[in-house]
Amino acid sequence: MIIIGCDYHPSFQQIAWVDTEIGEVQERKLMHADGEAERFYRQLTGPVRVGLESTGNCHWFVDLLAEMGQEVWIGDAARIAAKQVRQQRTDRRDAVHILDLLIKNDFPRIWMPSKQERDQRQLLIHRYKLVTLRVRVKNELQHLAMNQGMQKGRKLWSQAGQKQLLELPLAHWAGMRRQDLLELLKKLDQQILVLDHAVKKAAEDNEKARLLMTQPGVGPITSLAFVLTIGDASRFQRGKQVASYLGLIPREYSSGGKQRLGGISKQGNRFLRMLLVEAAQVAVRYDPKFRKQYQHRCHYKPKAVAKVAVARKLAIRLFWMLRTNTKYPEVVRIESSSRVALAE
Template sequence: MSVFAGLDVHKKYCHATAMDESGKVLFQEKFPSEPEEFQDLADRLGNEAEVAIEATYAWQYVYEQLEGEVEDVRLAHPKRTRIITDEKIKTDAKASEALAQLTRTGWLPEAWVPPKEVRMLQEKLRRRAYLVCKRTGFKNKIKAGLAKQGIRRDFSYSEDDRKWLENLEIDSINDYLSIIEALNEPIERLKGEIKKEARKDEDTKLVMSIPGIGFIWGLTITTEIGDVGRFPDPKKLCSYAGLVPSTEQSGSKEVHGSIAKEGNKYLRWAMVECSWSHLQHGEDTHLIRFFKRLARKKPDQVAIVAMARKMLTVIYWMLKRGEEFRPQG
């Protein structure tokens, strides 16, 4: 007998509802989010069970606890699921029951879960990006600290300039320098590991054939896309990245606004950054010409987002056909 289960996941506990093929609730309970509890749940559900989890911040831990223990673990798309299951009375029990019911009827809106090795790469790339962002923040703190002292000088973080900064004997700046030094080690280590992974990945090599895209951005794009075959056309991929204009339609009137900013924020960020980089390093490519035409009529920020969407469309076909970038289109 097939069993369908829904899990409402929280930091310290989960609420589970299991039902049979007819929709009869077999059990409904709350339990601590501990490995032995998930193993007990998997044993009770059986290896033919289908389990749905809502994509909260703790989903990956729960997913990996159940992966391989039951027939199928699915990640529910949080926004679409809420639209379908919107109720006046909202409890953990009701939420888990709704997930089980959607799984049983085949109506569960699913979010993509990449394979484990891709998830590990995504985590590594995102961790490096976070550390770089923090380091940049502390560098900005140093600039602000110098400005408060009335010091105006261009500097880098070379050995000589670091000594100059230290010799100023400003406590706050020395504290920030110490943190920057501490962040440099993991950032460089991760950079080396990412470079090795990028060299092994054929899709990343294709993406890197676009001028301005190096191994970090290239691997970020390919890991966030995953299997390009899951997108039937480039428009679906651009929508997944949140790079399509929002649309309001009423009768025969249709109005397009700014981009929806929904979907994969990491892929959207990568495409915008790569577009700026391509403008700097490319030479009269069809993408650059497209940007320049649009920039005559629109602000640069609008034009760069449109260019990012066009570049992602180009990447879609490059990956689909296994072809390198063609500068003239």
């Protein structure tokens, strides 16, 4: 078997590899643009295992190795770096270090979504980016209206509000700006509507997403994002691990027997964390248990903190729904503590 430690960069990669039958370690730098890297991997015979740190802009490379039938291991970059004692880091040393972890079976491998799951993630991200652009366009139009003394808030987007906006007497370039922004807003609305239908269809076609949508406050976007981010729920033994994975647990700076907790860690998927907080605001209106917990925390905590606490509870409940394949409201009766492992 050939084992390869790869220090990946967008334009090149530094590799260190060993044939387990021979035991000799070799090193090489492979360029991407001229196809040198692809030619090298295609000429390899027999079983091949390639390990690299989790990094961006490497999907083409991972897909290429999968197409060749070679085994790809993606590792936690922070844990790989923590295992390296020396403070002097180079591409060659990083590649040899990854190879050493693979040989010792100490490589911190992480879960990776499939190609289809990555593509569905792009659907959600694309919609989110367009919605963000639409908000910016609306804010610019609100600014134009308020500069003319018209303050209507969200009523500006009603038919009457749009008519008043068009009738505002503006100077030449301000009028051009209004016209362009309104055309851009119309185009964004059309594009987002198409993506909304696509997300709804993808969620309805996904059995796990349909299960999560039985929870009040969780719609197609949140359910699909949760399924695509969590992946195989069995890789988590406790709900607390899911909350930590999503960055919904507090930072901790405890020492000398004194516990010090800060704000949430904000590690993990920022997009899903935002969706969970939004979903939590709806869940507290329709879910009695969440509403009680939210109102209780509001007595001694700011509302923003209470919302995040409910988002954490919601994430744990969604995890248990996936883990036990149980719909709402049945999951409420069997919902386990976040600190208790699920019995196999």
